[in-house]
Amino acid sequence: MRSLIKRARIVDPASEKDFLGDLYFSEGKLTAIGEDLFHMAAQADEIFDANGLIAAPGLVDMHVHLRDPGFTQKEDVFTGCRAAAAGGVTSLLAMPNTRPAMDTPETVRYLLEKSEGADAHVYTAACITKNLEGTELTELEALREAGAIAFSDDGRPVVDTRCLLEALKRAPELGMTVTAHCEDLYLAAGGLMNEGILSQKLGIPGIPSAAEDCGTAREIAAAASVGAPVHICHVSTKGSVALIRDAKRRGVKVTAETCPHYLLLTEESLAKQDADYRMNPPLRTEADRQALLEGLKDGTIDAISTDHAPHTPEEKADFGKAPNGSIGMETSLAASLTALDGILTLSQIVEKMSWNPAKILGIPAGTLKLGADADVVLFDPTLEWVVNENALHGKSRNTPFKGMHLKGKVIATFLQGRKVFDARRQ
Template sequence: MGKKRLLIRGARVVDPANVVDRMADILIEEGEISKIESPKPRAQILEDIEVIEAQGKIVLPGLIDMHVHLRQPGGEDKETILSGCEAAAAGGFTAMACMPNTHPPVDTPKLVKWIISQAEEAKARVYPIAAITEGRRGEALSDMARLLEAGAVAFSDDGDPVGNPQLMLSALRVAKQLDALIISHAEEKALTQGGQMNEGRVSRALGLKGIPAVAEYVGVARDIALAEYVGAKLHIAHLSTAGAVELVRQAKRRGAKITAETAPHYFTLTEEQVKVSGTNAKMNPPLRTLEDVEAIKEGLADGTIDVIASDHAPHTVHEKALPFCQAPFGIIGLETTLGLVLTHLVAPRVISLSEAAAMMSTNPARILGIRGGEIKAGDKANLTIIDPELEWKVEVGQFRSKSRNSPFQGWRLKGKAIMTIVEGEVVAPQSS
């Protein structure tokens, strides 16, 4: 039996890929967008179509989060592929790319295929990112060609950099031959050993060893230089510092094939949040200074930063209850990212809604080389419907994620995904 026919009626449709921002009806048949047309009177709609009344709502291309830690295999107490997909759907994401720092790491074709098969029953599409090096040990390259064939969309040792520059150079060379993407966790580990939060006034006041901003700068500078040297594509994950933003800006001006992302915590929070949220404000890279926050916003506004991703990094309550120096790095973000973008970037006009949609859908699809990121007839119906006026309070206890480690508990946000459609099926809100 085919999927039911849906009509999204009277919505504002924002599609940056096709420079569309207009009122329209969207007809979905057999999981695909069949028509996008001017709004029709209700009397002209056929009876066998389920109508979603969307006046005052906005339809975006299905959001794509290109930096998520789903923890499976090996970390099922923190998150599973299924629970992560539930969280994604609740947050408006129709697809995500998952990082390979699992136990065991995703460094074999078998594991790549296993993740894809596990996600088939889930509420969002999952694209595996495979490890650059075997076991993420930074010693020998993984078999990138076979991993690509199995379905990997990119390569990263995220959670750690590839410490050996010769090995990173080799990875970039192989990636260029395969037309594959390397995603860099840019950090000079020799400068961050034992670090717990941003190095500066707050770390000194709290008596915690600092992670200096220059560690990110050195890591970004090295990897841009290596990528330019071989002419390879490079995507830099989770930018957090003013210096790193400027390095990316200059590289793009030179014509380098560099793209970059940041996460919502880097444009909404500073190192001061550690005093408030404790270990729930501990992540790597760490929260930085107000000057860095402003530089991240400037990088988003001028297009230096291409993507906003959550860097969803779930951990158990028990782990985050450990003393600060023993607690793991990372916070969850799938269910707060869109609200934070709408409230703290779009509402104050740092970026437009169309630019936000590009950074959260069109650009991730283009960078990863996957389908999606636009609204067009004949494509799979992967859509996010938002209510831009909906005011809501972050309550982590109600999240679909298995974990609760968010510094945004209690925050009031404006704008939320009210419906997520994956291949023509409404996957959120979940029917009760």
């Protein structure tokens, strides 16, 4: 398939480009980029008029729960990637808390083989410890050889710090990234929302900020002690932002992500006791939200991911018993554009959602350089829309943005030159 995208504003932070022009791709690769590629129109099988649209590298979501294998009633590889395409995500990192857990080469190969032909590039993290129990290391080398690109026990911290240290030391030797769920399980036990005035008023058990902050401090200290890199997942507190900022100043090799729901929403959303607003870490205070915005602005927080966590409506029906988690890939760009309007430039937002996560993971993505895969998202940064949870493309509906007015809409997504989403045909 040969395609010509005409008259787009091309934004590519990896090559520091931001100009009005055209993109041409053939055989799945970007083969020409310039201010006017009219002379190539005759060679194109399709011409896409992108006047008024942004053309950017496909987004890289480095924190996704595909629920496959084991929980495919919530999501599977193909429905998850369909939702990804609708959100402009062309590469994603699947988390390993599946059933069975992603702790054997066989399970890693199952996921990667199943994802062939899906609407996004699927990468996977493998477990640091067997069955995510936090006490016994997996066969790290065998998991890498099977195709995993990162290690994580996401959903739980690695309880045994010796296991964590060993994984941190060995991961760089294997060309792998360790992504860390930072939480003190004793402090968080039984909590359903942020611990504070609102939780006390509602009579709901809370999770204190210290649960995350203590976990973040431990991961930073562990990485610093062995001179290894570590990536901190789903940062939600002002304390963690301060810890990461200080660690970077000291030369610790730490990177971090946050999620759009922490940028737009606060614990006040829990007043309605709707479990779609329950996730872990929980929505925090306005002071925490402002600290996250500042952390993105000054570079403390490197990336924006979604922690896309599908659950069925039946599971989410009971506020007190529902599992934590919300979906987010399809709304991530719009929610980030809305939250960061006037705080980051468009190029900086794209960098946080595409180029930076690709660099952290060491994958060939996040760029519109010549010869790169033709993974492209076209979006209208000014188009306002209301999130209808029943019109989303995955299996689950548990979005915390339901009914919200967002600004910025994905119009089309291309994966290696193949159009995997086109809003004009919906």
